[in-house]
Amino acid sequence: MQKSILSFIGFLLFLIGFLAICLNLIGGQLTYLMWMKDSLGAQASIIIQFLMIVFGIILVILAQTNFGREESKGDA
8 A cells, every 4th residue: 555655656746847847848837836936946946846756756666666575586
């Protein structure tokens, strides 16, 4: 259950960050992220959006990784 929640949160972070950057390129904005550009400035807003993408990918990778003992399917 926890893996699916972390994967969902990571996917949402990635999707929102990617969509915000794409909209920035064509002059649009997501209304719930306008506070970043207004209070922090355009450069800080872009940096935060890139960090959202990176952390989203990291969360999905970590959620899908099996940290338990993996059985070796080899010659051993």
